Amino acid sequence: MSTATSSIAKLDIGARFRSTRRRTLDLCATLTPEDMMVQSCPESSPAKWHLAHTAWFFESFVLREKLPGYKLFNLDFPWLFNSYYRSFAEFPEKKLRASFSRPGMEEILSYREHVDEGLERLLEGSPELETLKTIELGVNHEEQHQELLLTDILHAFFTNPLRPIYMPEMKSQEDEDVRFLKADIRGSRRKSPNGFSTHPGEAPGTAGSGGANALRFLGFEGGLHEVGNSGEGFCFDNELPRHRVWLEPYSLADRLVTCGEYADFMADGGYRKPELWLSAGWDAMQQNGWRAPLYWSSESGDWSLFTLRGERCLAQMSAAPVSHLSYFEADAYARWAGRRLATEFEWEAAAEAVSLEGNMLDSGRLMPSRAEETIQNGGAQFFGDCWEWTASAYLGYPGFRALAGSLGEYNGKFMSGQMVLRGGSCVTPAPHIRASYRNFFAPETRWQFSGIRLASK
Numbered sequence: 001m002s003t004a005t006s007s008i009a010k011l012d013i014g015a016r017f018r019s020t021r022r023r024t025l026d027l028c029a030t031l032t033p034e035d036m037m038v039q040s041c042p043e044s045s046p047a048k049w050h051l052a053h054t055a056w057f058f059e060s061f062v063l064r065e066k067l068p069g070y071k072l073f074n075l076d077f078p079w080l081f082n083s084y085y086r087s088f089a090e091f092p093e094k095k096l097r098a099s100f101s102r103p104g105m106e107e108i109l110s111y112r113e114h115v116d117e118g119l120e121r122l123l124e125g126s127p128e129l130e131t132l133k134t135i136e137l138g139v140n141h142e143e144q145h146q147e148l149l150l151t152d153i154l155h156a157f158f159t160n161p162l163r164p165i166y167m168p169e170m171k172s173q174e175d176e177d178v179r180f181l182k183a184d185i186r187g188s189r190r191k192s193p194n195g196f197s198t199h200p201g202e203a204p205g206t207a208g209s210g211g212a213n214a215l216r217f218l219g220f221e222g223g224l225h226e227v228g229n230s231g232e233g234f235c236f237d238n239e240l241p242r243h244r245v246w247l248e249p250y251s252l253a254d255r256l257v258t259c260g261e262y263a264d265f266m267a268d269g270g271y272r273k274p275e276l277w278l279s280a281g282w283d284a285m286q287q288n289g290w291r292a293p294l295y296w297s298s299e300s301g302d303w304s305l306f307t308l309r310g311e312r313c314l315a316q317m318s319a320a321p322v323s324h325l326s327y328f329e330a331d332a333y334a335r336w337a338g339r340r341l342a343t344e345f346e347w348e349a350a351a352e353a354v355s356l357e358g359n360m361l362d363s364g365r366l367m368p369s370r371a372e373e374t375i376q377n378g379g380a381q382f383f384g385d386c387w388e389w390t391a392s393a394y395l396g397y398p399g400f401r402a403l404a405g406s407l408g409e410y411n412g413k414f415m416s417g418q419m420v421l422r423g424g425s426c427v428t429p430a431p432h433i434r435a436s437y438r439n440f441f442a443p444e445t446r447w448q449f450s451g452i453r454l455a456s457k
């Protein structure tokens with residue numbers, strides 16, 4: 001790497017580091033110290049823990065190794081705020097994170113400042129390319145935790161009988177309309193993929209789309225495709241190596257399945273028909289008492305949906321993408337609709353031709369939103385709104401190599417028993433997502449913003 005390139009990269013990464021660290025604190029602005037202690041489900045962590053753990057990552061993998069003379073902020077923190085890196089240090093059981101009343105919030109914020117000062121000192125020098133890459137990984141790691149912080153708070157507030165609101169409603173419907181208009185304008189700049197055609201969908205549920213445009217299917221020719229990250233910009237190790245896959249001709253829906261369409265599935269007895277469900281899915285549904293997506297309630301007889309902006313009735317959300325579904329529910333819905341879920345490579349081949357725009361964290365909406373009135377030929381909602389469950393198991397690509405050292409535990413050791421999700425959500429930071437990005441969760445997971453795009457053929 002030339003000196004010029006190195007200094008440009010240093011400036012970029014420094015700016016990205018500062019804005020990311022600031023955003024994490026901004027996301028906590030409406031939370032009380034008590035809110036930040038709650039851990040309401042096994043998947044979640046307290047917001048306070050997220051603040052500490054993201055500082056821990058930079059301290060453990062950057063400052064300790066790369067900043068001469070760096071002093072640990074607290075000798076207990078390297079194990080206390082370790083999440084799962086067994087080769088690095090011991091760590092407490094995840095379910096105990098809500099017990100961390102000490103260290104107090106002031107100390108956690110001081111820890112973050114201590115780490116920030118260390119990073120600034122490091123960036124003032126001449127860090128090696130490998131160091132800059134690890135800082136960049138830390139930034140991406142913190143962005144992942146920003147999304148987790150919000151999904152965890154949504155669950156925490158849903159389980160609170162008072163149903164607190166994370167972010168009050170936008171000032172008026174007008175504000176929403178303006179935001180929507182802007183989204184439409186951005187959407188109109190989308191590129192079109194090569195070799196697709198469109199034809200109307202015939203899936204049941206279209207009639208109940210609740211005002212969303214009629215579902216159409218985009219046809220793709222298939223053939224030999226390259227998938228995986230193409231080498232421009234940051235990516236995680238699980239997006240590599242880029243390699244070839246063979247795709248048969250296939251079709252993808254031009255938007256996500258809506259709440260209204262999913263309500264049709266429910267009304268048609270979708271949760272009572274074993275023929276629609278995978279065996280493990282039926283068992284999970286029975287054991288957990290699932291009768292609707294997570295955050296749907298029907299105490300008054302009508303469905304209402306809990307969001308980061310408070311309670312919404314189904315009628316208000318019927319054209320918005322359905323969210324907070326397990327893989328099993330997404331799969332059952334697709335079977336009911338006479339369709340299927342896409343493989344991750346079908347999704348990626350289509351999404352590579354679509355602009356990286358959508359309803360993400362930076363839009364400020366904080367919940368999935370209906371697709372634009374006129375969907376362009378490339379389709380809508382590939383990025384943002386909801387992570388899209390795919391039919392692909394989370395596995396290493398041919399030739400996959402995990403990062404060296406403890407960071408090798410970041411992604412690779414989870415490559416069993418999980419399904420891939422693509423595309424990001426309404427709480428994913430916009431700089432974080434790309435077509436090759438692979439998220440992964442166990443198939444019964446519902447607390448993330450996870451939804452459905454139908455595939456066919």
Ligand SMILES: [Fe+2]
Binds near residue numbers: 145
């Ligand atoms: Fe982490």
